Amino acid sequence: MTTTQTAAPPANEKPAETRSWWRDDASEPLRRNLALFAVLILLIIIGIATRPDLYSDSTWVRNNIFTILELASVIGVVTVGMTFVIIGGGIDLSVGAIVALAGVWSTTLATQSYGAGGMIFCALAVGIGVGVVNGILIAYGRLVAFIATLAILVAARGLAAQISGKQTQVSTNTFINDIAANDLLGIPLLVYILAAVVAAGWVLLNRTTFGRRTVAVGGNVEAARLAGINVKRHTLLLYALSGLCCGIAAIMLTSQATSAQAAMANLYELDAIAAAIIGGTLLSGGRGTIIGSLLGVIVFATITNLFAINNLSTEVQNMVKGGIIVAAVLVQQFRYKSLSQLFNRA
Amino acid sequence: MTSPEVNDAAVVLKLEDVVKTFPGVRALDGVQLEVRAGEVHCLLGQNGAGKSTLIKVLSGVHRPDEGRIEWLGGEFKPANPQSAMKAGIATIYQELDLVDDLSVAENAFLGHEPRRFGFVRRGYMSRHTRKILTRLGHGEIPPGRMVRSLPAAGKQVVSMARALSHDAKLIIMDEPSAVLAHDEVGNLFRIIRDLTSNGIAVIYISHRLEEIREIGDRVTVLKDGRTTAANLPARTTPTRDLVSRMTGRTIEYVFPEQSTQDRGEELLRVDGLGRTGEFADISLTVHSGEIVGIAGLVGSGRSELLETIFGARRPESGTVTVAGKALRPGSVGAAVRAGLGMAPEERKSQALLLGEPIYRNVTLATFTGYARGGFTNAGKEIAEASRIADALELRPRDVRKPVRTLSGGNQQKVVVGRWLLGDTKLLLLDEPTRGVDVGARAELYQVIRDLAARGVGVLLVSSEVPEVLGLADRVLVMREGRVVREAPAGELDEDTVLDLVMAGSLQAEEVTL
Ligand SMILES: Nc1ncnc2c1ncn2[C@@H]1O[C@H](COP(=O)(O)OP(=O)(O)OP(=O)(O)O)[C@@H](O)[C@H]1O
Ligand SMILES: [Mg+2]
Numbered sequence A: 001m002t003t004t005q006t007a008a009p010p011a012n013e014k015p016a017e018t019r020s021w022w023r024d025d026a027s028e029p030l031r032r033n034l035a036l037f038a039v040l041i042l043l044i045i046i047g048i049a050t051r052p053d054l055y056s057d058s059t060w061v062r063n064n065i066f067t068i069l070e071l072a073s074v075i076g077v078v079t080v081g082m083t084f085v086i087i088g089g090g091i092d093l094s095v096g097a098i099v100a101l102a103g104v105w106s107t108t109l110a111t112q113s114y115g116a117g118g119m120i121f122c123a124l125a126v127g128i129g130v131g132v133v134n135g136i137l138i139a140y141g142r143l144v145a146f147i148a149t150l151a152i153l154v155a156a157r158g159l160a161a162q163i164s165g166k167q168t169q170v171s172t173n174t175f176i177n178d179i180a181a182n183d184l185l186g187i188p189l190l191v192y193i194l195a196a197v198v199a200a201g202w203v204l205l206n207r208t209t210f211g212r213r214t215v216a217v218g219g220n221v222e223a224a225r226l227a228g229i230n231v232k233r234h235t236l237l238l239y240a241l242s243g244l245c246c247g248i249a250a251i252m253l254t255s256q257a258t259s260a261q262a263a264m265a266n267l268y269e270l271d272a273i274a275a276a277i278i279g280g281t282l283l284s285g286g287r288g289t290i291i292g293s294l295l296g297v298i299v300f301a302t303i304t305n306l307f308a309i310n311n312l313s314t315e316v317q318n319m320v321k322g323g324i325i326v327a328a329v330l331v332q333q334f335r336y337k338s339l340s341q342l343f344n345r346a
Numbered sequence B: 001m002t003s004p005e006v007n008d009a010a011v012v013l014k015l016e017d018v019v020k021t022f023p024g025v026r027a028l029d030g031v032q033l034e035v036r037a038g039e040v041h042c043l044l045g046q047n048g049a050g051k052s053t054l055i056k057v058l059s060g061v062h063r064p065d066e067g068r069i070e071w072l073g074g075e076f077k078p079a080n081p082q083s084a085m086k087a088g089i090a091t092i093y094q095e096l097d098l099v100d101d102l103s104v105a106e107n108a109f110l111g112h113e114p115r116r117f118g119f120v121r122r123g124y125m126s127r128h129t130r131k132i133l134t135r136l137g138h139g140e141i142p143p144g145r146m147v148r149s150l151p152a153a154g155k156q157v158v159s160m161a162r163a164l165s166h167d168a169k170l171i172i173m174d175e176p177s178a179v180l181a182h183d184e185v186g187n188l189f190r191i192i193r194d195l196t197s198n199g200i201a202v203i204y205i206s207h208r209l210e211e212i213r214e215i216g217d218r219v220t221v222l223k224d225g226r227t228t229a230a231n232l233p234a235r236t237t238p239t240r241d242l243v244s245r246m247t248g249r250t251i252e253y254v255f256p257e258q259s260t261q262d263r264g265e266e267l268l269r270v271d272g273l274g275r276t277g278e279f280a281d282i283s284l285t286v287h288s289g290e291i292v293g294i295a296g297l298v299g300s301g302r303s304e305l306l307e308t309i310f311g312a313r314r315p316e317s318g319t320v321t322v323a324g325k326a327l328r329p330g331s332v333g334a335a336v337r338a339g340l341g342m343a344p345e346e347r348k349s350q351a352l353l354l355g356e357p358i359y360r361n362v363t364l365a366t367f368t369g370y371a372r373g374g375f376t377n378a379g380k381e382i383a384e385a386s387r388i389a390d391a392l393e394l395r396p397r398d399v400r401k402p403v404r405t406l407s408g409g410n411q412q413k414v415v416v417g418r419w420l421l422g423d424t425k426l427l428l429l430d431e432p433t434r435g436v437d438v439g440a441r442a443e444l445y446q447v448i449r450d451l452a453a454r455g456v457g458v459l460l461v462s463s464e465v466p467e468v469l470g471l472a473d474r475v476l477v478m479r480e481g482r483v484v485r486e487a488p489a490g491e492l493d494e495d496t497v498l499d500l501v502m503a504g505s506l507q508a509e510e511v512t513l
Helices: A025-050 A058-087 A095-106 A115-140 A145-164 A174-181 A189-207 A209-219 A221-226 A231-257 A268-278 A290-309 A314-344 B004-008 B051-058 B081-086 B104-108 B122-135 B152-164 B182-197 B209-215 B239-247 B302-309 B332-337 B358-362 B378-391 B408-420 B438-453 B465-471 B494-502 B506-510
Strands: B011-022 B025-036 B040-044 B066-071 B089-092 B170-174 B201-205 B218-223 B226-233 B266-275 B279-287 B291-295 B317-322 B340-343 B426-430 B457-461 B474-479 B482-488
Touching: A025 A290, A058 A095, A058 A189, A058 A209, A058 A231, A058 A268, A058 A290, A095 A115, A095 A145, A095 A231, A095 A268, A115 A145, A115 A174, A115 A231, A174 A189, A174 A231, A189 A209, A189 A231, A189 A290, A209 A221, A209 A231, A221 A231, A268 A290, A268 A314, A290 A314, B011 B051, B025 B040, B025 B051, B025 B201, B025 B218, B040 B051, B040 B209, B040 B239, B051 B089, B051 B170, B051 B201, B081 B089, B089 B152, B104 B122, B104 B152, B122 B152, B152 B170, B152 B182, B182 B201, B182 B209, B182 B494, B201 B209, B218 B239, B226 B239, B239 B438, B266 B302, B266 B457, B279 B302, B279 B317, B279 B457, B279 B482, B291 B438, B291 B465, B291 B494, B302 B340, B302 B426, B302 B457, B332 B340, B340 B408, B358 B378, B358 B408, B378 B408, B408 B438, B426 B438, B438 B457, B438 B465, B457 B465, B465 B494, B474 B494
Parallel strands: B025 B226, B040 B201, B040 B218, B089 B170, B170 B201, B291 B457, B291 B474, B340 B426, B426 B457
Antiparallel strands: B011 B025, B011 B066, B218 B226, B266 B279, B266 B317, B474 B482
């Protein structure tokens, strides 16, 4: 029998730091969003290449940035709520329908008679209310989120059509209508609202117990439950939060159009989910960032803007958007696979 | 002693100076290893020594940064786990890697389903799986059953079946016995002997020295990613030598003093608790400052009982009373508010947020308490988690690292550590030392004893009878869902408990330990 023995290593030798900060865990969020920044820069380069005449005008460039942000504002607010729901392990297909229902309900003649305060209260209450219904169905009724919110999508659009009698309801409230029309310090008010919602969403996700519970419930629901977290109540709150965001978005959208109708905010659920996903939110839950989602929304708005300044059709635009979603999900899947292979397998 | 054939058998696997680094960690820092055909080669080392990393290098999960691997005489550089399997290396990983929503047979043949004309041969697959399961002593597991519905030990059997479904020349087992009960380990050893007699080599990892003595031929010891001793004879090397090469110091593997103080008032009273098919008519009490151990086989209903007391399962009959107040059945929230804490059996699926930092996992049950006005207090959480990390010798000590980068034993410390924070009055521990190394185990025992000395009640479930006897003041023996004996730990010995546990069990005569 051979017994070879190598000398024991010196006891207090530190393992060498062989990797740069770049490979460090702390730089992970930056790395994750880098691809989106690259896409954004690419889109701007395409813009400059296709319309050099416009881009040579600095006032136009400045205004165009706000145009893009304004374009992103309504869907951005919806996406913040959606990001919470997806990180929490769910999905909300009813967001567009909730925006429409809240918009229609807050612009009925009866509601408008209570003034701007009444309209805002109505929109937020309808949003939260439908969100709570979603939450009850999913958390306590144990319906699959996809099915429950799909049913609510259909029902809420139906109710909106019923209330509005399929008519466009014009908003006569100047306070509401002025929100979208006005600037503060040269920046549209809608952009401030987006900024406020994003900031609040960031704080909520990263600095509060609510955010911590969201990650726990979405990351490992059994672990969260066995740690004493009230998973059902939290799930309900997540859908209520998404509903609240939809209520805010309804007011913004009503203000932009100075009217509301049952077909408004069409397919917002797809835009919001797509933005969250390309922003790095894991569809299976437990992982995602508000900043990533915001970047996702801005990328989509920039594409829309790029097509608008080149006078191209929306059909092609949708095809390009679809392609970007597929690419983003492929990249994510690849990341996820390699991650799970490296770390989770065992 | 090693049989002569093994001595002369050809070297099938040889590693030279293998290095593998992760960001900030040299997990392998120059490993030598030599495995012969038909031998059981044991790997020993503390939690985080690099054992799992080493086998993941062999199985194609990780690519080594430096060094040379020779397999069957040629240089070996597996690009991925599939190519390692094709080359004849099958692996049972430390953390189960089964697909919960596939059947037992589909899991066993995952990635190499038998096909004919492009169609999976389901019948053949199912028959073959049944054959392997029978060989493993578990013919009762139906090949068509969903893996999700199996208990932890059943899942371990399925991952062994997966390894055996390959035509492997080397089978690597990373702590296979951690989830297995006493009699199952006997089964496992029988299979290993069967394999080695056919010339198949086995790499066996375990923290239980007595297993290595029984099944091992040679031992290689790792410490901090380096081979500190290679090819020691498994049966004759003194324990003191092995431990000191693993840890660099000598550790007495003893249980802390049993407390002499009188037990306090009654904390937990369970009356006639039952769930169909799991356990029936269980009554027990735990007093403040008392450690009550539950011994029993996997499948005797121990884990289900703990989960029911904790409110994670709803009892069909019976009541749970904590400090004189009836506990709302089926509500974990109510249990936690009443001062209960539970470290569950399966760390990965029941306890950990793998992508989240260590400290957030440690404070998962307590972060609300540190928060002010709904805002989390990261500074306080990190400080508290670091305190636990020190007490349990967690490695690495930096609690901001994600839990998934921890070794298995260190992840287990996180699971138990979670309930050492806060003011838990009654701690339910389900296999708390699973995968924890000898040294850290002693620390953990001390921590549990200290808790009891402070008045915390502990209800402990463990497959390791010496652990139950050494740590508990009072012991309940469970068999087939019922308590068959209750006695102070001092009145029982290992053989008595084993007899009680296995009376009537068909596998009793196969126990070789
Ligand atoms: N994916 C990873 N990223 C970063 N560090 C890692 C990763 N995997 C392992 N490590 C580190 O490498 C070291 C060796 O870990 P390994 O899992 O090989 O230990 P082990 O010997 O199997 O321990 P145990 O007995 O607890 O299972 C540990 O310090 C661990 O934290
Ligand atoms: Mg390991």
